[in-house]
Amino acid sequence: MDNEIYRLPRERLDSLIERLARDYRVVGPVKQGATWMWTDVRPGMPLALDYPTTMLPPRQFFAPMRETLFRYHRGDDGRFAFEEPAGERPFALLGVHGCDLTALRVLRAFHESSCRDRLVPGRLDRSFVMGLACWTPCLPESFCRDMGSLESESPASLYVWDIGGVLLVKVQTARGREIMRDVGALDAATPDELVALRKRLRTRPEAFPAQLQFAPEKLATSLKAAESDILWEATADRCLSCGRCNLVCPTCTCFDVGDQASLSGGDGTRTRSWTGCQVPGFSRVAGGHDFRPGRAQQLRYRIFRKGKYMPERYGMVGCTGCGRCATHCPTHISIREIFLQVGRAP
Amino acid sequence: MGASRAVVVRHVTRIEGHGNIVVDLEGDRIKRCDLEIVESPRFFEVLLQGRPYDEAPRISCRICGICSVGHATASVHAVEAALGITPGPKLRAVRRLNMAGEWLQSHILHVCFLVAPDAFGVPSIVPMVGSHPDVVKRALRLKRLANDICCTVSGRHVMPISYHAGWMGHWPERVELRALQERLIAAEEDLDALVELFAGLSWPVVERRVEHLASLEDGGAYPMMGGPLHSTSGAVTAPEAYRDALHEYLVDHSAAKHVRGTDGTIRVGALARYALAHQRLHPRAKDAAARLKLRADSANPFDYVAAQVVESVQAHQEALDLVSALLVDPAPEAPARPGRPHGGRGVGMVEVPRGTLVHDYTIGADGRIKSANCIIPTSLNLVSIEGDMRAFVPSLVGRPSPEIAHALEMLVRAYDPCVSCSVH
Amino acid sequence: MRPRVAFFSFGSCEGCQLQVLSVEDVLPELLSVVEVVNFREAMDDRGDDYDIAFVEGSLVKPDDVAELQQIRARAKILVAIGACACLGGVNAMRNRRPVTELAREVYDGRQDGVFAALPDASPLSSVVQVNYEIRGCPIDRIEFLEAVRSLIAGTVPYVPPFAVCVECTLRGTPCLLERGIPCLGSVARAGCNAVCPAYGAPCEACRGFHEVPNFEALGEAFFRHGMTRTLAAEKLQLFNNYREVREAWEQAVPSSSAT
Amino acid sequence: MPQVSMIPEACRILAVTPHNSRDIHFVVEAPKQGFTPEPGQFVMVSLPGIGEAPFSLAALPGEGTAEGTFEMLIRRIGRLTNLITQLKAGDVLYVRGPYGRRVEWDQFEESNLILLAGGLGLAPLRSFVRRALGRRDRFGRIDLLVGARSPDELLFRTDLLVWASRQDDVHVHLTVDAAREGWDGRIGVITSLLDGLAVDTAGTTAFLCGPPVMYRHCLRRLLAMGLYEHNLWLTLERRMKCGLGLCGNCQVDGHYLCSEGPLVSYREVRHLRDVV
Numbered sequence A: 001m002d003n004e005i006y007r008l009p010r011e012r013l014d015s016l017i018e019r020l021a022r023d024y025r026v027v028g029p030v031k032q033g034a035t036w037m038w039t040d041v042r043p044g045m046p047l048a049l050d051y052p053t054t055m056l057p058p059r060q061f062f063a064p065m066r067e068t069l070f071r072y073h074r075g076d077d078g079r080f081a082f083e084e085p086a087g088e089r090p091f092a093l094l095g096v097h098g099c100d101l102t103a104l105r106v107l108r109a110f111h112e113s114s115c116r117d118r119l120v121p122g123r124l125d126r127s128f129v130m131g132l133a134c135w136t137p138c139l140p141e142s143f144c145r146d147m148g149s150l151e152s153e154s155p156a157s158l159y160v161w162d163i164g165g166v167l168l169v170k171v172q173t174a175r176g177r178e179i180m181r182d183v184g185a186l187d188a189a190t191p192d193e194l195v196a197l198r199k200r201l202r203t204r205p206e207a208f209p210a211q212l213q214f215a216p217e218k219l220a221t222s223l224k225a226a227e228s229d230i231l232w233e234a235t236a237d238r239c240l241s242c243g244r245c246n247l248v249c250p251t252c253t254c255f256d257v258g259d260q261a262s263l264s265g266g267d268g269t270r271t272r273s274w275t276g277c278q279v280p281g282f283s284r285v286a287g288g289h290d291f292r293p294g295r296a297q298q299l300r301y302r303i304f305r306k307g308k309y310m311p312e313r314y315g316m317v318g319c320t321g322c323g324r325c326a327t328h329c330p331t332h333i334s335i336r337e338i339f340l341q342v343g344r345a346p
Numbered sequence B: 001m002g003a004s005r006a007v008v009v010r011h012v013t014r015i016e017g018h019g020n021i022v023v024d025l026e027g028d029r030i031k032r033c034d035l036e037i038v039e040s041p042r043f044f045e046v047l048l049q050g051r052p053y054d055e056a057p058r059i060s061c062r063i064c065g066i067c068s069v070g071h072a073t074a075s076v077h078a079v080e081a082a083l084g085i086t087p088g089p090k091l092r093a094v095r096r097l098n099m100a101g102e103w104l105q106s107h108i109l110h111v112c113f114l115v116a117p118d119a120f121g122v123p124s125i126v127p128m129v130g131s132h133p134d135v136v137k138r139a140l141r142l143k144r145l146a147n148d149i150c151c152t153v154s155g156r157h158v159m160p161i162s163y164h165a166g167w168m169g170h171w172p173e174r175v176e177l178r179a180l181q182e183r184l185i186a187a188e189e190d191l192d193a194l195v196e197l198f199a200g201l202s203w204p205v206v207e208r209r210v211e212h213l214a215s216l217e218d219g220g221a222y223p224m225m226g227g228p229l230h231s232t233s234g235a236v237t238a239p240e241a242y243r244d245a246l247h248e249y250l251v252d253h254s255a256a257k258h259v260r261g262t263d264g265t266i267r268v269g270a271l272a273r274y275a276l277a278h279q280r281l282h283p284r285a286k287d288a289a290a291r292l293k294l295r296a297d298s299a300n301p302f303d304y305v306a307a308q309v310v311e312s313v314q315a316h317q318e319a320l321d322l323v324s325a326l327l328v329d330p331a332p333e334a335p336a337r338p339g340r341p342h343g344g345r346g347v348g349m350v351e352v353p354r355g356t357l358v359h360d361y362t363i364g365a366d367g368r369i370k371s372a373n374c375i376i377p378t379s380l381n382l383v384s385i386e387g388d389m390r391a392f393v394p395s396l397v398g399r400p401s402p403e404i405a406h407a408l409e410m411l412v413r414a415y416d417p418c419v420s421c422s423v424h
Numbered sequence C: 001m002r003p004r005v006a007f008f009s010f011g012s013c014e015g016c017q018l019q020v021l022s023v024e025d026v027l028p029e030l031l032s033v034v035e036v037v038n039f040r041e042a043m044d045d046r047g048d049d050y051d052i053a054f055v056e057g058s059l060v061k062p063d064d065v066a067e068l069q070q071i072r073a074r075a076k077i078l079v080a081i082g083a084c085a086c087l088g089g090v091n092a093m094r095n096r097r098p099v100t101e102l103a104r105e106v107y108d109g110r111q112d113g114v115f116a117a118l119p120d121a122s123p124l125s126s127v128v129q130v131n132y133e134i135r136g137c138p139i140d141r142i143e144f145l146e147a148v149r150s151l152i153a154g155t156v157p158y159v160p161p162f163a164v165c166v167e168c169t170l171r172g173t174p175c176l177l178e179r180g181i182p183c184l185g186s187v188a189r190a191g192c193n194a195v196c197p198a199y200g201a202p203c204e205a206c207r208g209f210h211e212v213p214n215f216e217a218l219g220e221a222f223f224r225h226g227m228t229r230t231l232a233a234e235k236l237q238l239f240n241n242y243r244e245v246r247e248a249w250e251q252a253v254p255s256s257s258a259t
Numbered sequence D: 001m002p003q004v005s006m007i008p009e010a011c012r013i014l015a016v017t018p019h020n021s022r023d024i025h026f027v028v029e030a031p032k033q034g035f036t037p038e039p040g041q042f043v044m045v046s047l048p049g050i051g052e053a054p055f056s057l058a059a060l061p062g063e064g065t066a067e068g069t070f071e072m073l074i075r076r077i078g079r080l081t082n083l084i085t086q087l088k089a090g091d092v093l094y095v096r097g098p099y100g101r102r103v104e105w106d107q108f109e110e111s112n113l114i115l116l117a118g119g120l121g122l123a124p125l126r127s128f129v130r131r132a133l134g135r136r137d138r139f140g141r142i143d144l145l146v147g148a149r150s151p152d153e154l155l156f157r158t159d160l161l162v163w164a165s166r167q168d169d170v171h172v173h174l175t176v177d178a179a180r181e182g183w184d185g186r187i188g189v190i191t192s193l194l195d196g197l198a199v200d201t202a203g204t205t206a207f208l209c210g211p212p213v214m215y216r217h218c219l220r221r222l223l224a225m226g227l228y229e230h231n232l233w234l235t236l237e238r239r240m241k242c243g244l245g246l247c248g249n250c251q252v253d254g255h256y257l258c259s260e261g262p263l264v265s266y267r268e269v270r271h272l273r274d275v276v
């Protein structure tokens, strides 16, 4: 593998962005106030290679937060005609951490299991991803190492280690090689650099102390044992049903559908927008019956979906350990603590 | 002794809030001639008590939908004065831009939507959509632009969001400013046509000796963001000493307090500002005043309309200048820190579309408002409005009651009173 | 036939009516789908024959009650617009103190004639049946137009059941609460596109609450972010202080004894 | 294939029959492409600008209704249905589908069938009855048990009359929760209709559709009667926004009922939470 690792002098990042901008809309993490957001980057803008993590996950580019499904227009015969929006420019995501790379694999697994929507898989195919290795946990709530996503290097055409002076880039796809060639960065990493990299990788786990005392594959069984409502109720007392945990989660996929229209109703759009199982109204049907009423049941559902249903159905745990939901929960309901609790339960 | 008759207009239309005109005539003799203010008191001065000062601009802007930016500005000025905060130049520029937006919005609403129907003899702007589509479209475009200025600066055109003592919760971004700049330039034609339209209209004349007041800024800018209170009598009063110049008192027929100047009737608003500061106008606004034949010494309340048209041109030019200046460097400014964090008393006095607005707060060491007093331009004008009604009625007595009523409504409307504001 | 609509206002700043007037770009279209028969702020017409009445403001003075009942009797559909009409809004903050005290502070104790005030400022629903509510201080013009569109189409307006946080997060606004700013978004009803946090001010729940507000947890959230639980109660007073609205949170978050 | 599979097709309403003040029966032109539904499937119906919702097929094309058409019974209950139920013949609905799991009908052959319909639940079960009657010789005894809140709310009365007159083919049992004068039928909950029903436990398949409260009681009774879990079929109607197994609103324990249901056997879902 070592012969596929090249050196990218830091100042060449700019030419990389420039090169990508020819074919893609280029986005990377940018600090906005107190938070990091995925934002368009242009050559000349410093690309943050040491950002903690973004508030909103990269899935926003594959399944936009609010996405127009189609536009409609009432014709002279009184009937509506429908029109799909034009396909957007494919994008290149720069600096995606292991947790978020894992999440992209979860998204693909989910969509390929029930692939009647071609928007998301299509975007996954067309986009360009540059992964980025982490050396320290992003957030106090991160437990990516325990979830096995710290080491994730795919799906990414290029994968970057920042080892101080120079950036080491692993080429993982033909497209990645093409881009590296175009920016003239096909100098192999030197033996010294590779030694340095290996050393860093060896000591990295020390920076990520273990948070769970069991393997993530065990989650499904421990959760099955955690059917008891007491656990859920005690935690859910603190839940505001604000839905932030769902929205910031990199592997949530649920959406709501709604129509917007002009005043006379003649023109409009049908859009889908993110929602989630902890958002009020999610499981309620006409007439007001809610099949999953109450915060405890909804909280339980989210955790079960990540830890049990998703691995059972898609072969991948739905939680990547990124720490977003706990960090952005107003009362710090922590999925890590819940996993820990159920894992400890007899 | 002639027959007695009453002219009553319940809830004068096309003004903000609820007011009744009540006139009792006995032959030619005026027995009673009042503008009853029957708006509901909401006790804002009490609502503010005990609240943290950061909330003050957001609470007090709810006094009035039309001049919410003005209230937020006066309020934030009062807080800043109490805490010893000196806002930076960019903060002042952004706030002034927002005020210019509100002036434009409020004046256009008044002259085009509320007053123009009188000139065209229709009950509202709705029939004008068919009869004068250009006038209406132009008014709508200008109003939209004015609203968008306010949205860009403070998030909404009613109830600004981003106002804090010493800082902004949001700074307009370059793209937003550039978009505004383009639209402001494009709107010059519309303003020109507006001046043209009003230059061709004529109004009744009611002249009476009054004192005009406006708070003039140091430095020669057109009065908007406040400063010492100047009078056409020559008197100048510091904002903190406003009580020396303005005496509030209660009358039976008005939930809004009446205010007396040192020397009887006072007037504030566009016409007063014009009287005191017409030399400070932008050349284009001066030109508009010339086309409208607006005299600097006019005391005719119907000239408020022309003065508002002039000020619309002024507000538009100011907005354009401010946007262009901000575009040179739109980066946010560092927040200004309090020099007196333990609080104290502060007075915010600004010129809102309808005239001089005063917010006077005392803030305690705990950061809460201990007491508040607000004086509203419409209150300042009430005595004058009634005085003008009294001066106007004798020239109307020969006419049928509905005509008298209509003429008086037009007079009241000319002042652009904001009744819910005046009662607060 | 175009439905006839009328606008009325009680104790308020008339900002919601102003929002209605600020639909400039679609005003001609609006006038082609409804007939406005009464709108004192903008027109002389005073039609008494209307299908839909949009009513702004709280009931604050004694005459208001009968007047509202008359509107209710005439209108087929009565829509409360704005925080004052739906919740009591800022007006209800005064209900913390007896009206005699307020009169003493502001009107030298006078409570007669034009100075008369009801003991409590209250929402329309305290006196009549309200068919629909368009919330917010002020109402959102898009939401208003959407409601009009639904009503003229013959169905009920959509009301989002979830919290302002949902819209706030989807807008990508960094959370104010996380920075120790007392934001009520997690209990407030969405629909405004979380405009306040986006412009740097905490949400003050001017649209009332979403379907399942958890006020204990709100106090807890404030506490975890370095504020007091009492502060939560204090913020809730701003727009949600009318008796029946207050009942929802009063027990859950301790109130300071301060006024 | 378009990228977005949620674009509907304009389908003309051919006939409208109110069954009572809020339940309206529609005969609708079927979408042109690939519309070959099975009983238990549903369509997504929308009015642009208002919204979209799932509705069961009350008759499949060519099975008791003309080829190229299908039927629905729609109850006025909210934002969208308020408007749909005001439409007239000639108006247009926007339809996509069919959606939902295709359950093989061969497996039910030779079996006795019990169909339990509570209220609106008769709408989907009507296409089951028609399918069975259309191939009458392949099934054993057929019992249709219908419960309604009141006589006024009994739906598809013409069908019920016709079926009732075909004693040899299908046994129709009716009950209402509460009656007013003039009703001489049975009064009581739908489970009471199971009393005295002679069944061959191994050879009987039951289909249930009705309001949420109905399921638990009926299932308990049917199991007590000795029916096998894999022979009990339920239609599980949840909130559905896409019909494609994507939006997640219909999930039960990770199962997407819009594509893995709504028709499921009790055996398949028994262990799931909040199913009944």
Ligand SMILES: Cc1cc2nc3c(=O)[nH]c(=O)nc-3n(C[C@H](O)[C@H](O)[C@H](O)COP(=O)(O)OP(=O)(O)OC[C@H]3O[C@@H](n4cnc5c(N)ncnc54)[C@H](O)[C@@H]3O)c2cc1C
Residues within 6 Å of the ligand: A284, A285, A286, A287, D042, D051, D052, D053, D054, D055, D056, D057, D072, D073, D074, D075, D076, D077, D078, D079, D080, D081, D082, D120, D123, D124, D236, D237, D238, D239, D240, D241, D262
């Ligand atoms: C598989 C299936 C089959 C159905 N068959 C029929 C039928 O044959 N006849 C009939 O009258 N009704 C049927 N329903 C219920 C029907 O979908 C609801 O009555 C309808 O969604 C009400 O929409 P509304 O906008 O009028 O109501 P509102 O209460 O205003 O609904 C608001 C939104 O919530 C969603 N929603 C509400 N209730 C449901 C629900 N039960 N299922 C899915 N989404 C919901 C809708 O998308 C709707 O846009 C069926 C539901 C499902 C899941």
Ligand code: SF4
Residues within 6 Å of the ligand: A238, A239, A240, A241, A242, A243, A244, A245, A246, A278, A299, A325, A328, A329, A330, A331, A332, A333
């Ligand atoms: S973010 Fe926290 S409070 Fe909000 S819904 Fe999720 S678990 Fe509940």
Ligand code: SF4
Residues within 6 Å of the ligand: A330, C164, C165, C166, C168, C169, C173, C174, C175, C176, C177, C178, C183, C184, C185, C186, C194, C197, C203
């Ligand atoms: S800023 Fe307020 S509304 Fe936005 S997410 Fe945070 S708590 Fe919710």
Ligand code: SF4
Residues within 6 Å of the ligand: C136, C137, C164, C188, C189, C192, C193, C194, C195, C196, C197, C202, C203, C204, C205, C206, C207, C208
């Ligand atoms: S963010 Fe909160 S206070 Fe602001 S408009 Fe929305 S509901 Fe009202």
